[in-house]
Amino acid sequence: xxxxxxxxxxxxxxxxxxxxxxxxxxxxxxxxxxxxxxxxxxxxxxxxxxxxxxxxxxxxxxxxxxxxxxxxx
Amino acid sequence: xxxxxxxxxxxxxxxxxxxxxxxxxxxxxxxxxxxxxxxxxxxxxxxxxxxxxxxxxxxxxxxxxxxxxxxxxxxxxxxxxxxxxxxxxxxxxxxxxxxxxxxxxxxxxxxxxxxxxxxxxxxxxxxxxxxxxxxxxxxxxxxxxxxxxxxxxxxxxxxxxxxxxxxxxxxxxxxxxxxxxxxxxxxxxxxxxxxxxxxxxxxxxxxxxxxxxxxxxxxxxxxxxxxxxxxxxxxxxxxxxxxxxxxxxxxxxxxxxxxxxxxxxxxxxxxxxxxxxxxxxxxxxxxxxxxxxxxxxxxxxxxxxxxxxxxxxxxxxxxxxxxxxxxxxxxxxxxxxxxxxxxxxxxxxxxxxxxxxxxxxxxxxxxxxxxxxxxxxxxxxxxxxxxxxxxxxxxxxxxxxxxxxxxxxxxxxxxxxxxxxxxxxxxxxxxxxxxxxxxxx
Ligand SMILES: Cc1cc2nc3c(=O)[nH]c(=O)nc-3n(C[C@H](O)[C@H](O)[C@H](O)COP(=O)(O)O)c2cc1C
Ligand code: SF4
Ligand code: SF4
Numbered sequence: 219x220x221x222x223x224x225x226x227x228x229x230x231x232x233x234x235x236x237x238x239x240x241x242x243x244x245x246x247x248x249x250x251x252x253x254x255x256x257x258x259x260x261x262x263x264x265x266x267x268x269x270x271x272x273x274x275x276x277x278x279x280x281x282x283x284x285x286x287x288x289x290x291x
Numbered sequence: 292x293x294x295x296x297x298x299x300x301x302x303x304x305x306x307x308x309x310x311x312x313x314x315x316x317x318x319x320x321x322x323x324x325x326x327x328x329x330x331x332x333x334x335x336x337x338x339x340x341x342x343x344x345x346x347x348x349x350x351x352x353x354x355x356x357x358x359x360x361x362x363x364x365x366x367x368x369x370x371x372x373x374x375x376x377x378x379x380x381x382x383x384x385x386x387x388x389x390x391x392x393x394x395x396x397x398x399x400x401x402x403x404x405x406x407x408x409x410x411x412x413x414x415x416x417x418x419x420x421x422x423x424x425x426x427x428x429x430x431x432x433x434x435x436x437x438x439x440x441x442x443x444x445x446x447x448x449x450x451x452x453x454x455x456x457x458x459x460x461x462x463x464x465x466x467x468x469x470x471x472x473x474x475x476x477x478x479x480x481x482x483x484x485x486x487x488x489x490x491x492x493x494x495x496x497x498x499x500x501x502x503x504x505x506x507x508x509x510x511x512x513x514x515x516x517x518x519x520x521x522x523x524x525x526x527x528x529x530x531x532x533x534x535x536x537x538x539x540x541x542x543x544x545x546x547x548x549x550x551x552x553x554x555x556x557x558x559x560x561x562x563x564x565x566x567x568x569x570x571x572x573x574x575x576x577x578x579x580x581x582x583x584x585x586x587x588x589x590x591x592x593x594x595x596x597x598x599x600x601x602x603x604x605x606x607x608x609x610x611x612x613x614x615x616x617x618x619x620x621x622x623x624x625x626x627x628x629x630x631x632x633x634x635x636x637x638x639x640x641x642x643x644x645x646x647x648x649x650x651x652x653x654x655x656x657x658x659x660x661x662x663x664x665x666x667x668x669x670x671x672x673x674x675x676x677x678x679x680x681x682x683x684x685x686x687x688x689x690x691x692x693x694x695x696x697x698x699x700x701x702x703x704x705x706x707x708x709x710x711x712x713x714x715x716x717x718x719x720x721x722x723x724x725x726x727x728x729x730x731x732x
Contacts, residue, residue: 232481233637234679253673257638 227265228290235284245276305513310545312505326400333404334511342412348515350527355500356606367487368413371495375413379406381422381501382456382463385576386719388608390531391501393543399437405504408511410449423456460632465498478634479680521547526593535610537568549593559611564588570614575605578685581696617711618697623651629686640683643674657707
């Protein structure tokens with residue numbers, strides 16, 4: 219059994235807000251790619267600590283604030 | 292009217308056998324007097340937690356599609372604190388379903404009893420009955436009179452507002468419904484917050500299907516053991532089902548959960564699914580699953596029984612597709628409808644569903660290119676799980692099952708032959724689905 223810690227952060231996109239800018243995929247290519255229509259496909263696994271700063275940059279880089287980094291729901 | 296408030300309901304034994312929810316006389320609505328004669332006064336608990344305990348013991352799950360345990364929702368809403376709001380969901384936006392409208396028409400007071408009991412159980416001060424009006428205003432006006440009658444007779448403790456659902460597939464989805472009740476459009480929102488945390492007017496909101504509430508009205512009177520007398524151990528009780536038969540007739544029946552499909556669809560499946568007029572059964576409506584008739588003849592109407600074929604009971608819709616009709620053409624018609632019903636808010640759903648529908652229309656025609664099926668499968672993978680609501684997931688489940696179940700027919704089409712002899716559309720769809728923006732409100 220794994221315990222949820224503050225380290226267990228997950229990326230989530232609000233699909234209503236997301237307009238497919240693709241900025242997130244450029245800032246975090248390790249975890250985000252784009253589908254054939256330009257919308258992000260996000261790695262559902264917890265963000266590894268080594269990528270957390272970059273993940274935050276992707277979150278802040280989304281022009282419509284559609285990308286979220288949070289605890290697993 | 293003799294309303295004996297102190298009357299002990301415990302001495303009443305529940306109805307034996309089925310139906311439980313629907314009155315014996317299904318030719319006209321059961322009025323308040325008849326309802327009270329049949330079931331007695333509303334057994335208010337004067338205690339918040341008791342109802343949840345009874346519902347837990349009964350094993351009641353939601354009848355609106357997701358089969359979620361009711362007591363857990365009551366507990367979740369209560370745990371948030373504040374003044375909760377309760378909505379009875381009678382939107383019944385599924386075109387092939389009419390069980391909720393029939394129940395509200397024939398036994399409105401049982402639904403409204405359940406609503407008041409749910410209100411009491413979560414300590415709500417307000418409630419709403421949300422309905423899609425079918426009979427040109429008949430259903431809403433009948434419900435309005437039922438509500439007024441109960442209020443004057445001091446049966447209801449909390450006033451119930453009637454709200455009309457727009458005629459859209461998504462109108463019954465709970466976040467869309469809450470959005471509408473809050474003055475917006477009937478479009479889904481992205482959770483969290485979930486409606487049980489923050490819903491109507493920001494209050495923790497309990498949403499239950501109207502049939503679920505009617506079961507509450509019975510369990511509160513006759514108890515968990517009575518409820519469990521029918522159904523399976525894992526999925527107790529009865530459920531309403533809208534059966535769209537192969538001969539075009541539609542019947543609403545109340546069945547014990549776990550009833551063999553062979554007996555519900557005897558006229559369609561014959562004895563083994565081979566000698567009847569149906570080639571396939573659609574279980575769970577337009578977010579549901581196609582099942583080949585011979586396989587359906589071996590299955591039962593419960594989630595455990597349907598799981599091996601990837602199906603679930605959903606809101607109880609069953610449709611038997613006659614052998615004379617083309618399963619691919621029927622699926623293409625419904626997929627087109629589902630694509631038009633996308634709220635168009637989320638990129639993958641907005642882009643994927645119309646492409647999938649167009650692809651299916653190609654498969655329904657003659658000599659479709661091989662690539663089309665592969666495209667549909669890829670798009671299906673791209674829309675599933677990527678919307679704010681589960682509309683794309685349900686749509687994809689329906690489409691994928693069609694590609695499997697009608698695979699032989701697809702090979703015929705690839706060779707330029709369609710084995711169907713009937714061209715008339717079979718599955719029910721609303722007349723016009725090209726709707727304007729206003730139709731969301
Ligand atoms: C696209 C969509 C449409 C829905 N339509 C209805 C509906 O018409 N009536 C209904 O009771 N539930 C509908 N639901 C389910 C509701 O969101 C909600 O889960 C349900 O009303 C809860 O009641 P229950 O737990 O008693 O089933 C729909 C869900 C989805 C995803
Ligand atoms: S940057 Fe934002 S809007 Fe653009 S694709 Fe990523 S999540 Fe969507
Ligand atoms: S997933 Fe589709 S139907 Fe659901 S909110 Fe998004 S666009 Fe609308």
